[in-house]
Amino acid sequence: QQDFGMADALNKLGVKSSNHGTSTGLETLGSGTEISSYSPVDGHLIGSVTATTAAEYEQVVTTAQGAFKMWRDMPAPHRGEIVRQFGEKLRANKDALGKLVSYEMGKSFQEGLGEVQEMIDICDFAVGLSRQLHGLTIKSERPGHHMQEQWHPLGIVGIISAFNFPVAVWAWNTAIAWICGDVCIWKPSEKTPLCGVACQNIIAEVLKDNNLPEGISCMINGDYTVGEMMTADGRVPLVSATGSIRMGKIVGKAVAERLGKSILELGGNNAIIISPEADLRMTVIGSVFGAVGTAGQRCTSTRRLIIHESIYDKVKQALVDAYGQLRIGNPLDENNHVGPLIDKDAVNSYLAAIGKVKTEGGNVIVEGGVLEGEGYESGCYVKPCIVEANNEFEIVQAETFAPILYLLKYEGDVQNAIDLQNGVAQGLSSAIMTNSVQEAHYFLSASGSDCGIANVNIGTSGAEIGGAFGGEKETGGGRESGSDAWKAYMRRQTNTLNYTTELPLAQGIKFDL
Numbered sequence: 001q002q003d004f005g006m007a008d009a010l011n012k013l014g015v016k017s018s019n020h021g022t023s024t025g026l027e028t029l030g031s032g033t034e035i036s037s038y039s040p041v042d043g044h045l046i047g048s049v050t051a052t053t054a055a056e057y058e059q060v061v062t063t064a065q066g067a068f069k070m071w072r073d074m075p076a077p078h079r080g081e082i083v084r085q086f087g088e089k090l091r092a093n094k095d096a097l098g099k100l101v102s103y104e105m106g107k108s109f110q111e112g113l114g115e116v117q118e119m120i121d122i123c124d125f126a127v128g129l130s131r132q133l134h135g136l137t138i139k140s141e142r143p144g145h146h147m148q149e150q151w152h153p154l155g156i157v158g159i160i161s162a163f164n165f166p167v168a169v170w171a172w173n174t175a176i177a178w179i180c181g182d183v184c185i186w187k188p189s190e191k192t193p194l195c196g197v198a199c200q201n202i203i204a205e206v207l208k209d210n211n212l213p214e215g216i217s218c219m220i221n222g223d224y225t226v227g228e229m230m231t232a233d234g235r236v237p238l239v240s241a242t243g244s245i246r247m248g249k250i251v252g253k254a255v256a257e258r259l260g261k262s263i264l265e266l267g268g269n270n271a272i273i274i275s276p277e278a279d280l281r282m283t284v285i286g287s288v289f290g291a292v293g294t295a296g297q298r299c300t301s302t303r304r305l306i307i308h309e310s311i312y313d314k315v316k317q318a319l320v321d322a323y324g325q326l327r328i329g330n331p332l333d334e335n336n337h338v339g340p341l342i343d344k345d346a347v348n349s350y351l352a353a354i355g356k357v358k359t360e361g362g363n364v365i366v367e368g369g370v371l372e373g374e375g376y377e378s379g380c381y382v383k384p385c386i387v388e389a390n391n392e393f394e395i396v397q398a399e400t401f402a403p404i405l406y407l408l409k410y411e412g413d414v415q416n417a418i419d420l421q422n423g424v425a426q427g428l429s430s431a432i433m434t435n436s437v438q439e440a441h442y443f444l445s446a447s448g449s450d451c452g453i454a455n456v457n458i459g460t461s462g463a464e465i466g467g468a469f470g471g472e473k474e475t476g477g478g479r480e481s482g483s484d485a486w487k488a489y490m491r492r493q494t495n496t497l498n499y500t501t502e503l504p505l506a507q508g509i510k511f512d513l
């Protein structure tokens with residue numbers, strides 16, 4: 001069997017068959033029980049990490065608190081220099097890390113490389129930002145007074161990431177948090193812990209080269225009970241969590257209970273509106289990549305197509321033809337378009353969703369099913385499917401993390417399509433395919449898409465790091481990555497300075513002694 005250079009990649013990344021799952025930087029701790037990581041690609045055991053114990057967690061937090069005292073006083077551009085070096089190391093490890101992402105998570109090698117590129121991009125962004133953590137100056141109503149706003153580091157940032165973007169989402173958070181002067185504790189998904197080990201090894205080299213203390217970049221591992229240690233911990237002022245809406249409600253509540261801050265990036269139910277004015281070729285490429293890329297396991301995956309009745313049959317036929325061309329198989333083999341789902345639980349949810357949509361009256365036009373036989377031994381390979389459905393179906397209202405695409409029909413003008421698009425509980429990503437300027441602008445107006453991301457003539461997935469990433473409603477409201485998302489990683493301080501010998505009070509209040 002071909003190994004696609006995996007052994008070399010693991011070796012280069014310092015990932016062993018058993019790894020300590022707890023780290024404060026260079027130092028690692030490993031007294032907990034083992035979590036095994038099996039590849040969905042071929043079902044083989046890749047390796048294991050130890051779960052973080054309560055005592056190890058204490059050690060991590062104490063070390064991080066210590067590091068924060070030093071790190072917060074380091075000039076931000078110097079912190080940027082550390083992130084610059086991290087970006088350089090990622091460039092040098094891009095191929096190996098992209099391969100591990102592909103093998104442990106199951107996305108295509110191209111998408112694995114794309115994920116590492118997102119990490120490199122956010123590092124570059126963060127380096128520039130390290131000289132631009134600007135506050136405002138504000139005119140005071142009092143004579144001889146000056147007002148300004150400053151942004152200070154927060155402290156420890158807890159990062160909980162999901163299996164589907166096992167490295168990039170950590171980088172979006174950590175690169176920004178670091179230049180902001182925060183230290184980080186990362187809990188990768190227990191489904192992709194070796195990606196965590198590899199990333200932690202890469203940053204450890206940078207920290208060592210620069211003689212930086214333990215605690216700036218920490219990692220913990222385990223199931224939700226380990227996550228709970230962080231969400232309940234008042235010493236962690238900010239928790240940034242990516243995952244399901246169910247998880248987000250639990251995390252958001254636990255952090256709010258102690259009046260901490262959270263950034264939640266939860267599920268999407270993303271739609272593309274296909275207007276009669278759409279370019280059909282672009283529509284098909286955008287829709288198919290959105291629906292089957294990462295085997296439908298992106299938060300931004302296209303779940304629904306809202307197609308105008310006048311072009312419905314034409315679009316439907318073009319999609320059926322395109323699905324007929326898809327090659328499903330080992331994602332490390334670049335001839336394949338679609339890899340496996342993450343595990344058998346995901347396969348079961350996929351099957352359950354197809355069963356449910358059929359009971360609700362859906363009409364399957366491209367059949368799904370689990371693939372068997374040579375190359376599919378892991379049992380995680382499924383066929384992307386297409387179902388004609390109604391927006392009101394319970395299953396269409398839910399996010400199933402699998403390549404199931406629902407076709408919905410609209411009549412009349414674009415407002416009807418927007419009503420369908422907005423008619424779900426989630427609000428992450430959305431798109432319209434149209435060459436009509438009026439429709440495009442209307443879609444982006446206050447009466448248009450209610451999502452955090454709204455695109456014209458591109459699909460719903462594949463956002464660039466320069467924009468703020470996140471969504472509304474049950475998607476959780478958090479924003480990560482570019483634009484001014486950095487502000488959530490800092491505390492804002494308003495300063496009023498008096499440079500006179502008088503003490504006038506604001507609002508004209510008189511108070512003399």
Ligand code: UN1
Pocket residue numbers: 118164165169242297298299300301460461462463464
């Ligand atoms: C996610 O699925 O959690 O926009 C992140 C995209 C990627 C990130 C997705 N840049 O599809």
